[in-house]
Amino acid sequence: MLDQSPLSPFIRPDPVPALLRHLGSDNDVIRTGAVRAIAAQAAGGDARARQALLAALMDEDPDVRTDAMAALPGLALPEDAETIRRSLAGDPVREVKHAAIECLVALRDAGSIALLRSLVASRAEDQVAWEDETDAWDDWLDVQIAAIDALGVLQAQDAIQDLLAARDDEYGQNLDEAVFRALARMGAEGAVWLLSVAQTETGAPRKRALAALASADPAAFGDQIDYLLADHSADVRRLALLVLDPASDAARDLVLSDPDADLRRDALLAFGGAVPDLAVACLSDASESVLAAALDLLVLPLDADVQDALPANALAWLEHSGARLAAAAARLLVRLAPELAADPLMRLARSADRPLEARVAAVTALAELRDVAATERLIALLSNETQQVRTVALRGLARRAGAGDAAATEALVLAMGGALLAPDQAVIRHDPGAAAPDAGAPRLDSAAHGPVRISADGEIIADETGGDADAGLSTLAAIQGQARPAELPEAPDQAEDTPEETQAKRRKRRAVEGPDEIGCDLQRLALGMAAEVPGAPVAEAVVAATGNESDPIRLAGYQALLSLATAGTLPSQGWARAGIGLSDSFPPIRSVAAEAIACNADLHSLLTGCRNDEDAMVRAIAVREAAVGEDIIGALSDPARIVRGAALEHILSARDEGMAATCFEALLTAERIDTLADAIAASPPVFLLSCDRLAMQSLPARQVHVLLEALAAGAR
Numbered sequence: 001m002l003d004q005s006p007l008s009p010f011i012r013p014d015p016v017p018a019l020l021r022h023l024g025s026d027n028d029v030i031r032t033g034a035v036r037a038i039a040a041q042a043a044g045g046d047a048r049a050r051q052a053l054l055a056a057l058m059d060e061d062p063d064v065r066t067d068a069m070a071a072l073p074g075l076a077l078p079e080d081a082e083t084i085r086r087s088l089a090g091d092p093v094r095e096v097k098h099a100a101i102e103c104l105v106a107l108r109d110a111g112s113i114a115l116l117r118s119l120v121a122s123r124a125e126d127q128v129a130w131e132d133e134t135d136a137w138d139d140w141l142d143v144q145i146a147a148i149d150a151l152g153v154l155q156a157q158d159a160i161q162d163l164l165a166a167r168d169d170e171y172g173q174n175l176d177e178a179v180f181r182a183l184a185r186m187g188a189e190g191a192v193w194l195l196s197v198a199q200t201e202t203g204a205p206r207k208r209a210l211a212a213l214a215s216a217d218p219a220a221f222g223d224q225i226d227y228l229l230a231d232h233s234a235d236v237r238r239l240a241l242l243v244l245d246p247a248s249d250a251a252r253d254l255v256l257s258d259p260d261a262d263l264r265r266d267a268l269l270a271f272g273g274a275v276p277d278l279a280v281a282c283l284s285d286a287s288e289s290v291l292a293a294a295l296d297l298l299v300l301p302l303d304a305d306v307q308d309a310l311p312a313n314a315l316a317w318l319e320h321s322g323a324r325l326a327a328a329a330a331r332l333l334v335r336l337a338p339e340l341a342a343d344p345l346m347r348l349a350r351s352a353d354r355p356l357e358a359r360v361a362a363v364t365a366l367a368e369l370r371d372v373a374a375t376e377r378l379i380a381l382l383s384n385e386t387q388q389v390r391t392v393a394l395r396g397l398a399r400r401a402g403a404g405d406a407a408a409t410e411a412l413v414l415a416m417g418g419a420l421l422a423p424d425q426a427v428i429r430h431d432p433g434a435a436a437p438d439a440g441a442p443r444l445d446s447a448a449h450g451p452v453r454i455s456a457d458g459e460i461i462a463d464e465t466g467g468d469a470d471a472g473l474s475t476l477a478a479i480q481g482q483a484r485p486a487e488l489p490e491a492p493d494q495a496e497d498t499p500e501e502t503q504a505k506r507r508k509r510r511a512v513e514g515p516d517e518i519g520c521d522l523q524r525l526a527l528g529m530a531a532e533v534p535g536a537p538v539a540e541a542v543v544a545a546t547g548n549e550s551d552p553i554r555l556a557g558y559q560a561l562l563s564l565a566t567a568g569t570l571p572s573q574g575w576a577r578a579g580i581g582l583s584d585s586f587p588p589i590r591s592v593a594a595e596a597i598a599c600n601a602d603l604h605s606l607l608t609g610c611r612n613d614e615d616a617m618v619r620a621i622a623v624r625e626a627a628v629g630e631d632i633i634g635a636l637s638d639p640a641r642i643v644r645g646a647a648l649e650h651i652l653s654a655r656d657e658g659m660a661a662t663c664f665e666a667l668l669t670a671e672r673i674d675t676l677a678d679a680i681a682a683s684p685p686v687f688l689l690s691c692d693r694l695a696m697q698s699l700p701a702r703q704v705h706v707l708l709e710a711l712a713a714g715a716r
Contacts, residue, residue: 015042028061036708046075056068108154153185176204246271255268272293314336315329315344318348334365339371366378375407375411394526412526413540524556527560539570546580561577562595582610610622616638619646623650633662636670661689664689667679676707
């Protein structure tokens with residue numbers, strides 16, 4: 001971020017006189033720039049700027065008039081409303097009318113309501129001028145919507161009938177959204193009309209009315225609570241969630257007795273946090289979505305009879321329920337009965353026929369267990385075909401490794417080196433002629449065999465037996481060599497049918513869950529977690545990955561190297577690899593390597609040769625950290641804004657007024673308006689130089705244009 005503190009005691013110059021002088025230019029472009037610069041630079045309440053903008057409403061150029069009107073909301077006074085209304089009525093340009101309406105709204109001018117109502121009802125040709133009779137209809141439709149919005153903001157309740165009449169005009173455009181938006185701002189009276197539409201109309205109008213009501217101040221329909229709760233439509237009853245007291249009988253009835261399951265769930269989520277017994281009461285609800293919400297809201301411990309019955313139910317939900325309830329059961333089981341959770345959670349995590357949401361929740365829950373075999377279970381899931389399962393398992397291992405778990409650390413190191421999975425398990429082969437599987441459910445985990453396991457001595461060793469065969473066996477039992485249970489039945493190849501997962505939808509999808517080369521994917525994921533696991537083995541694995549032949553793996557290695565450099569834990573060989581990365585053939589690697597070098601001031605000289613790199617990001621880093629003298633001034637003309645910004649930051653951080661002046665001249669000559677605007681906003685000397693230059697009598701029009709545009713963009 002650019003330093004905006006002054007270089008020396010500084011009195012901000014007054015830019016307005018110089019800007020006002022250019023309002024008299026015979027060049028339309030310069031007058032337009034002057035108007036916008038005045039709007040950006042003049043202080044609020046500046047009478048000179050205000051009067052100049054009001055006068056510019058009569059300029060012969062429509063762009064000048066439009067920009068002047070757009071600038072007035074920050075400067076206009078209530079007594080200017082009549083002048084602005086004259087422009088709204090008399091200026092034929094649509095953009096001027098739009099800006100005038102916005103200005104009148106900003107002034108909260110009640111005196112404009114009559115004219116706005118006329119514009120809602122018709123083109124009001126007896127009061128309003130239009131640019132071209134052939135286009136007047138289209139112009140009016142746009143202005144009509146602006147007028148409707150304005151009446152809503154002004155809360156002109158007397159105009160409600162005008163809005164409803166405009167909506168019913170069979171020859172007009174569809175004004176539902178604009179009218180409903182305005183009604184939602186008009187308090188109780190507007191809410192009554194919206195409720196009437198929601199009750200009596202169907203389709204899109206009803207949906208739009210309900211959406212508008214949901215955005216309104218709930219106090220607007222608080223008096224209608226009985227009416228809302230008695231409505232036949234769940235969408236109308238749902239509005240009561242915005243106004244009901246969570247402890248009220250009406251709220252309880254909505255949670256426990258409403259006929260719509262989705263509304264019961266929403267009501268439970270809205271009120272269950274404040275009234276914990278509602279979650280317990282919902283444990284008997286027939287809807288899985290309500291039951292899932294209840295499980296997540298349960299506050300343990302519960303009454304003994306309820307708590308004793310829950311584990312068996314949670315296990316059943318885990319095995320047989322849909323995605324939402326199975327996921328909630330997984331989250332509950334580790335809180336309620338962690339000693340029972342491991343085996344069923346592993347089965348769910350590995351079951352390709354079960355919904356992905358539930359499987360991911362199972363892995364997340366497994367990561368929370370703290371028994372002796374917890375780490376091994378997560379390691380076994382790293383060979384799973386489903387990328388989301390691998391990612392969550394790896395994240396759990398990273399947390400364990402960061403807490404000092406040696407086995408988790410070793411597994412991460414092996415994954416970073418691409419050595420965790422056996423070659424036949426690192427790549428999943430698919431029949432190219434087979435139909436695409438469902439993207440909403442994972443592919444069948446038919447080959448998800450764990451490549452490694454923890455021995456009885458706590459070491460990671462190759463697993464020759466295959467992991468899935470132990471799916472129903474506790475980890476401790478596996479370590480002790482106990483017998484395995486009978487094989488599980490073969491899983492179906494599709495997820496359950498739900499309203500969201502129909503066969504018709506499934507046929508149109510293609511799997512996007514991850515690459516077939518799961519070994520490479522796992523390696524990149526593991527490298528991305530390097531900074532979370534301090535220690536020499538991880539650092540060595542990161543450095544080794546930066547020499548990989550694969551661009552994606554090498555890039556992941558350098559990104560991990562950067563994370564270690566940022567954390568201050570990169571070893572000496574890592575800095576050497578960062579230097580090598582500056583000449584890598586893959587541009588993203590060069591930029592990451594440059595960022596790493598930037599973390600070490602002793603190595604900044606290595607960046608000198610990167611100032612002409614073809615990649616803009618690399619040039620920007622080199623300029624920011626290593627450029628001096630003419631090189632950094634030359635960077636102000638770089639075609640990439642990011643490079644110019646880096647040069648500007650470097651120059652202004654030196655707090656050298658001479659360099660600031662050189663910077664100003666270079667940017668003005670190069671006509672880099674965007675970067676000059678940044679300099680004006682960040683540097684008082686550059687702002688002063690810009691004002692002084694604009695005050696010159698014989699300044700070329702091109703430079704005037706550049707300075708005005710920069711001042712307009714570089715707001716104070």
